[in-house]
Amino acid sequence: MKPLNAFAIYLAILTSTLLVHASVPIIVATPQKMRAAMKLVTDAQDLIEKGDIAGAKRNVDAVLQRDPTFWPALYVRAQIYSREGKYDLALKDCNEALRQDRSVVEAALLRANINARLGKYAEALKEFDYLISLHPRNVTLARALSDRAWFRATCPNASFRNGQQAVKDAKAACSIMIWKDEHMIDTLAVAYAETGDFNSAVQYAAQALAVKGISPDSTKLFQQHLALFQKHKPIRL
Secondary structure (H helix, E strand, O other), X not given: OOOOOOHXXXXXXXXXHHHHOOOOOOOOOXXXXXXXXXXXXXXXXXXXXXXXXXXXXXXXXXXXXXXXXOHHHHHHHXXXXXXXXXXXXXXXXXXXXXXXXXXXXXXXXHHHHHHHHOOOHHHHHHHHHHHHHOOOOHHHHHHXXXXXXXXXXXXXXXXXXXXHHHHHXXXXXXXXXXXXXXXXXXXXXXXXXXXXXXXXXXXXXXHHHOOOOXXXXXXXXXXXXXXXXXXXXXXXX
8 A cells, every 4th residue: 555645744744853853963964954855755755656766766865875874765765665576675774764763653554564565464463553552643543554454354364354353444544534535445445345245345446436636546446446346356465
């Protein structure tokens, strides 16, 4: 699942924190340089969401060439590596970002999702559970709940699937986001499919498709899901 569009807001919060600690050696030395670095990082995030991975990588590389320890850039590079299937490199960047600041929940979520893709299901679920137990701010909590719902609904290992829990998590995530996040609504549809309630799965897949302004890639993905639900088939990771 892709990172929330609210990541720019998340980084804006980080900026104020980083400026307070501008004298720490591992951070870009001056407020002006930090603002420039954060601008490159937020632009890189936007480029990822638009599918311009090469452009995002150029931005991140520019930041890390100046300061290889700038963890917001490491987190965004981890996203890039994950999209490229370079999971070991993505995990390395996530781990370094978290070593510097354990409160970076988005990096931990990305790590959990990568571990799920690598078949490390117990490790992934343990991290999802832990992050939700932290009760992070609402947008981040919604993301964590939705990601756990996706995992519980789609894991290839049946012992980790739990459709009812997935529905509960996905509904909570959608409620937090006031039913405006198309990917979370789609996750709810996927969760219902895991329970065998394909009528509800079709209903929520259609609702995800009806969200205003969704991307062509998301439209294509949701249509694929809808087609499977209409055939009474669940989604598998």
